[in-house]
Amino acid sequence: MTMLASTPRTIPAAVPAARFGDLAAAEWIKIRSLRSTPWVIGLTVLFVIGSAAAATLADKDTGSGPADFLAYDAYPPAGYWTLILVAATMGALTVVSEYSSGLIRTTTAAVPARGSVVLAKAAVTAALWSAVGTVASLGSFLVSQAVLDGRHAGVPITHPGVFQALVASALLAPVCAVVGLGLGVLLRHAAGTVVTSVFVLLMLPTMFSESNRWSADVKHALVSAAWHRLVQPWEPDPDSLGYTATVPGCWLVYVLWPLVTLALAVVVVRRRDV
Secondary structure (H helix, E strand, O other), rough: OOOOOOOOOOHHHHHOOOOHHHHHHHHHHHHOOHHHHHHHHHHHHHHHHHHHHHHHOOOOOOOOHHHHHHHHHHOOOHHHHHHHHHHHHHHHHHHHHHHHHHHHHHHHOOOOHHHHHHHHHHHHHHHHHHHHHHHEEEEEEEEHHHHHHHHOOOOOOOOHHHHHHHOOOOOOHHHHHHHHHHHHHHHHHHHHHHHHHHHHHHHHHHOOOOOOOOHHHHOOOOOOHHHHOOOOOOOOOOOOOOOOOOHHHHHHHHHHHHHHHHHHHHHHHHHOOO
């Protein structure tokens, strides 16, 4: 009887799970590989800083005090509304572009832990736009300060309220970028995500006033309204008929919006099909 030699079966080695640092590095490669990214960021920063310079040059009344200087000259709404729009859109595109191109299937096949992928995207997006926001905020202050120094009306960075306005304006970009990313995961469509981001971050606050309690509460819970309050270093007038947001409440809005949208995105992406 002939005995057949049995060939030993090889058991494939288990593929190690991707580390979070590897996921973040991969997401950074995706972002920087897009040729439009540096152009969009560069033009946005130039526009924001340029709007601060234009607002300061156009302001002939430099005796109104540092409160008006911060709210309307160093950090003009037009420039920072643009920053909100661009940051939210770019944050959304980091996710939506993968859904539209079908690359998300490759990503989830390589990394089944979808929640980790979303968190890695959020970490890279927040880091990038924190740097962008810091450059824009600091540049806006320095440019407007240079103009005001020529009129002998400048304020130092140590002046009460200046540092708060600078930090709030710097963090506005990453907050809106992460919110846009979270909405992109939830909606998965470019047009719908951009429209929703614009409505929630820019248009919705204008629909509410501070004349009564319920309307003021809704407005104070929105990101752009919180930013506008944080760049106003003055205290609310006790004789005013309106309801003014508190500074701690505004910082809480900064924390909750990206945290809640990101948490919802992680929960949803784990439970649905690609």
